[in-house]
Amino acid sequence: MMIPQKVADRLNEQVNHEYFAFWTYTAMAYALESMDLKAYAKWFFMQAAEEKEHAEKISDYLLDQGAKVTLKSLSEPQANFTSVQEIVEKALEHEKKVTGQVHEILALSRSENDPATENFIGWKVAEQVEEVASVEYLLTLTKTASTQRDLFMLEGKVGKLVAAQKGH
Numbered sequence: 001m002m003i004p005q006k007v008a009d010r011l012n013e014q015v016n017h018e019y020f021a022f023w024t025y026t027a028m029a030y031a032l033e034s035m036d037l038k039a040y041a042k043w044f045f046m047q048a049a050e051e052k053e054h055a056e057k058i059s060d061y062l063l064d065q066g067a068k069v070t071l072k073s074l075s076e077p078q079a080n081f082t083s084v085q086e087i088v089e090k091a092l093e094h095e096k097k098v099t100g101q102v103h104e105i106l107a108l109s110r111s112e113n114d115p116a117t118e119n120f121i122g123w124k125v126a127e128q129v130e131e132v133a134s135v136e137y138l139l140t141l142t143k144t145a146s147t148q149r150d151l152f153m154l155e156g157k158v159g160k161l162v163a164a165q166k167g168h
């Protein structure tokens with residue numbers, strides 16, 4: 001193996017965190033489908049797919065470095081929510097938590113003298129800035145809605161966000 005064991009273990013943990021994010025956002029998407037908010041649901045399905053990509057990207061890196069990938073069982077994601085705003089707020093909380101995890105990995109790669117991982121994880125540091133910003137924007141939009149009717153009006157805007165993200 002070409003990277004320190006400690007770093008490999010921490011990255012493997014992150015693979016599991018990313019799959020949990022996939023699981024969490026998928027549960028949120030289903031909850032939104034139940035509320036008949038199809039564009040919001042699509043946004044969360046898209047976000048879930050991105051989390052799976054993150055898990056795969058970190059897994060590929062571990063394998064390239066001669067480390068193993070070990071998947072753990074996932075805990076049950078929250079399935080019942082009282083409002084759309086609650087869902088988006090929880091997503092934002094989640095993204096902030098992941099940002100903290102990524103910064104920990106960066107600090108660990110530095111303290112373990114592992115320049116390859118330090119360089120690799122730079123991608124994820126930048127990615128998290130984007131993710132937090134896009135969830136923050138969705139929260140700002142969502143907060144403008146005070147009625148069910150407003151939420152349905154927002155669906156068009158959220159649909160456009162999904163379409164814009166797809167080309168990117």
Ligand SMILES: [Fe+2]
Binds near residue numbers: 018
């Ligand atoms: Fe992620």
Ligand SMILES: [Fe+2]
Binds near residue numbers: 021051095098131
């Ligand atoms: Fe994320």
